[in-house]
Amino acid sequence: MRIAFTREVGSRIAECELTHLQREPVDVDRAREQHARYENRLREAGCDVRRLAPLPDCPDSVFVEDTAIVLDEVAVITRPGAVSRRPEIASTAEALRAYREIASVSEPGILDGGDVLRLGRNLYVGLSARTNREGLDELARVTAPYGYAVQGVDLRGCLHLKSAVTRVAEDTVLLNPAWVDPGVFANYAQVAVDAAEPAAGNALHFGNTLIFPEEFPRTRERLEAAGLRVTTVPAAELAKAEGGVTCCSLVFDA
Ligand code: CIR
Numbered sequence: 001m002r003i004a005f006t007r008e009v010g011s012r013i014a015e016c017e018l019t020h021l022q023r024e025p026v027d028v029d030r031a032r033e034q035h036a037r038y039e040n041r042l043r044e045a046g047c048d049v050r051r052l053a054p055l056p057d058c059p060d061s062v063f064v065e066d067t068a069i070v071l072d073e074v075a076v077i078t079r080p081g082a083v084s085r086r087p088e089i090a091s092t093a094e095a096l097r098a099y100r101e102i103a104s105v106s107e108p109g110i111l112d113g114g115d116v117l118r119l120g121r122n123l124y125v126g127l128s129a130r131t132n133r134e135g136l137d138e139l140a141r142v143t144a145p146y147g148y149a150v151q152g153v154d155l156r157g158c159l160h161l162k163s164a165v166t167r168v169a170e171d172t173v174l175l176n177p178a179w180v181d182p183g184v185f186a187n188y189a190q191v192a193v194d195a196a197e198p199a200a201g202n203a204l205h206f207g208n209t210l211i212f213p214e215e216f217p218r219t220r221e222r223l224e225a226a227g228l229r230v231t232t233v234p235a236a237e238l239a240k241a242e243g244g245v246t247c248c249s250l251v252f253d254a
Contacts, residue, residue: 002207004047005095005250007064008054009035009238015059016241017082019129019159024240031237035062038211038233038248045209045231047251053091060085062238063247065162066112066130067092069123069139070252073146075100076139081110081130092250099254103142111135114160114247119167119188123150126161126180153184157198162246166203168210168228174219176201191226194218202244206251213245 014026039049055061060082067089069076075096077089093102105111115126116139123143125136133152140150157179158164164179172189175182176198182190193200193216200216203223210228212220213235223230235245 001254002047003099003252003254004039004042004049005052005064005092006035006039006042006049006248007052007061008032009062010054010056010059012056012059013062013238013241017060017084018242020157021240021242026240027237034234034237035248038235038245041211041231041233042249042251045207045211050095052095055088055091058085058088060241060243061088063114063241063243064088064092064250065247066114066160068096068250069111069113069116069118070096070100070250071118071143071146071148072253073101074142075102076111076142077102077104078111078113079105079107079109079135081112081128081132096250099252105135105138108132109135109138111139112160113250114162117161117165117167119173119185121148123148124153124161124165124184125150126155126164127152128155128160130160151184153180155180159242162202163199163242163244164201166201166246167205168203168223168226169205172226172228174201174203174223189226191219191222191228194222199239199244202246204245204249204251211245213239215239
């Protein structure tokens with residue numbers, strides 16, 4: 001069975017953390033409607049969608065990806081780089097306990113799930129404003145017994161590693177070469193985002209499903225030209241909060 005944890009869009013989403021974007025009004029109803037369509041896509045792709053407990057006082061709590069790294073063998077509960085997001089992790093840990101052994105990142109480590117890209121047994125970790133070397137080292141220590149290799153990756157111009165690069169097929173990554181060095185991923189086939197769509201590097205891939213924002217048609221064409229079948233969702237409202245399609249779920253096999 002494949003499970004997708006999500007969390008409702010909280011009514012305080014407009015008070016979210018922002019790093020690279022100017023604050024714009026977020027239409028909560030529209031964000032909720034788009035989020036519901038995203039959850040429906042997950043269901044259509046075979047996921048059992050389970051909402052984590054609402055956290056009305058945490059504006060960014062819809063972005064559940066940042067709170068845990070769920071591997072087949074262990075779930076690593078993060079220590080988010082933004083202090084305002086630290087209260088989010090307890091409920092994720094509580095929910096994951098039924099499915100995985102739990103490990104945690106501890107002080108002085110910080111790590112956001114959005115900075116961790118798994119490609120097979122390789123864990124690429126963005127050294128961003130939200131993730132430091134100590135957080136990376138803790139992830140490496142916890143996952144080494146299971147055969148994972150952890151590698152730090154420098155970023156520029158974006159929030160998380162997965163803002164810049166994501167897996168779109170078992171052996172293929174989608175990336176924005178202005179934000180991350182494509183040479184780091186030289187062992188994988190690559191699709192570059194269209195230069196007019198810099199934020200298009202975030203796609204959600206699991207099984208045979210590739211979920212992608214409908215706001216990036218040029219990059220979608222590139223993915224399709226590479227032979228990939230793309231399912232689109234409207235994602236513009238949560239994009240104002242710097243969230244993408246990986247951010248809103250934790251997908252794992254139970
Ligand atoms: C934040 O700054 O933490 C949120 N406003 C956006 C988090 C997006 N999460 C992700 O890319 N994994």
